[in-house]
Amino acid sequence: MSSITGPMQMTPPTPAEPVDSPSPSYAAQVIGDTVAQWQAKIALAWIAVIAILACLAPIVASSNPILIRIDGHWSSPMLNSLSWIDLVLLVLLGGITALQFFNRLGIARKLCVLALGVLAVSCIYWWRGPAPQNMVYERFRDAQKSGHVQFVLNAPIPFSASDRLRDQLDPRLMPPSPEHWLGTEEFGADVLSRMIHACRIALAMGFVASGIAVLIGIIVGGIMGYFAGITDILGMRLIEIFEAIPTLFLMITLVAFFPSEDYRLPMLMIIIGIVGWTPYARYLRAEFLSLRQRDFVYAAQAAGLPLRSILFRHMLPNGITSVVINLSFGIAGAILAESTLSFLQLGVVDQPSWGAMLSQATGQGGQFVWWMALYPGLAIFLTVFAYILLGEAVNDALDPRRRR
């Protein structure tokens, strides 16, 4: 059966194609059709900007100068302050960019190179010792003022996300100015810097939370669709139970019962993932219900393949389109969920998050701080919009009626 490699039901009966010119695979066609649309291009560009900013955040926005010469002594405080995650992200970004130019390397080798890079940087990190925990951000600004500095190369935005500008007289809630492009927040930290650092949480939340949701959805939906009958009925009840409780209420309930302070971020990811799995399960179940009667599934069963192989090797590639259509919307939903929870002060604490920043716009005696409302909100909106545009584009590319 050829349908193991691509969903047959999607391709209309076409005359036999010439064999000598290999046509691109179905996945490649869909990706090509998606990227060909202008909305998808804009959306992908924005997501790429967010991703690059997320990786480069500690370089782009940091109170520690990139290069400084104090009393004739050269040093790079910024490099020393990088955490392990910072380093890994930088290596990954640099590695992926560099590997674009080596087309001849296979995907497996590229992954090996990246893994080696991560390993190397981990060794360097271990050798150097962990980054200092308590930063005195104003140290280098003070040194500059007192005239000990002969040369300094600052980051483009010379403020860290948690730098509360303690050396300044009253840094709180300063409106946008040439020094602080997007103003400062209620504790005096630079808004632009916090927004750049918050890209990380938004992106990570989108990917990890919807990854968890997809995983649960695929397993539950696959089992429901494959076994049908009583399993299916019980599974549908479970889906109904989860869908009957409004999402935000369910999330808030979970956050309320597991208010872990130490593992706030992973906990949030798991909670948002647990709440969001039902659409994936619902659609995959429908696909599997029709697939289970197909010849190639019978063949796989007759060959005595284990259940894991039948479900995930043979059936899943044929039913995955329904998951892919929903994935982009799911990521948008996860980002929205994180910012909403953080806005309600049930999400991440202390770390920069767009939603938490938005919640600082009102408060403090009814005063409205427009720059705290406009910019973080705009960032959430643009990111969610990008993912939804991308989802629409994927939808169009996968829809057989709209294809050429």
Place this chain on the structure above:
Amino acid sequence: MLNYIIRRILLMFPTLLGMTLVTFLVMGLSPGGVGGSLLNGAGTMKADVARAQREYLERRFGLNQPLLVQYARWLNEISPIGFAVGPNQKLGAFHWLKKPDLGYSFSKGRPVLDLVAEALPITLLLNLITLPITIVIALAAGIFAARRKGGILDLTSGIILLGLWSVPTIWAGVMLIGFLANRQYLYWFPTAGLHDTLAETMPFFPQHLAGGWNRGWLADIGWHLVLPVLCLTYSGFAFLARLARGATLENLSSDYARTARAKGLDERAILLRHVLRNSLLPLITYSAGILPSLFSGAVIVETIFSIHGMGLLMIDAIRARDRELVLDEALVVGFVSLVSYLLADVLYAVADPRVSYE
């Protein structure tokens, strides 16, 4: 039809049971167990208060018993059918009808049933005002776009609707309250709540009183509702308008529309008399789907505009670590959503005689 409704109502029970089981197990498995943070402040409380609270929890959940027994006890308390519970965790006589006891909220100092009875109508009011407005605007926009299929207006409205759909409610709410209900900028709308402080003394309709013009109770609540309803409307509107556009397009090219055209009706009559009714159908089914999201939106909107509905009650309960209130809220909201799903399905059958659930 009656058969179907009865079957659906019966099917609600397993769903409700599962829902309560899921929420209760989550609470039971969380650190501290069911009674965990309810007894949080016990150390700082007066001895008799702490003892009263402990006795209450013992009676209600039987804290030293297995989790499933705790769940069964709790279920017995909240259901209208069940055993009376006496002192020392003893089960009393069986009643076919008793007052469901949702428990007592220690953070608010009142029975949960009272709190819910106060908050639920407010949230329902918000949603019941929002839903029709959403559907009407969405239908109008959808038909408008469908009639200009492929035109500039259709394409731009498509993108604008997608954009509206992705505007986070938290952002819209904060911007609206910041710019339109704030003394720093435009002070057109009230900042918080559903009533003016003087609402009790107002006449129902706007009228001229001795002290001058009085806007009246109804207009007052309407004035307070503008921004919250706007916040709740736009995202559902964007979703439904896209749906309405699709339905209208499909119906405009259907056989019956062609027949109507063939017998010489003008496009306007076809649209308003024939196509409109059929385009309404998918909207009805999907409006049930957006109801839970409206409830979710209500949490945000109520928090931003300080409206004391279910959402704000939930947030208050979490801030006070009042887990029993959280549990009951999830239960009530889930129940209301189930009922609204059922209502939407029944409405669908009423609106479309072809639909048969037999």
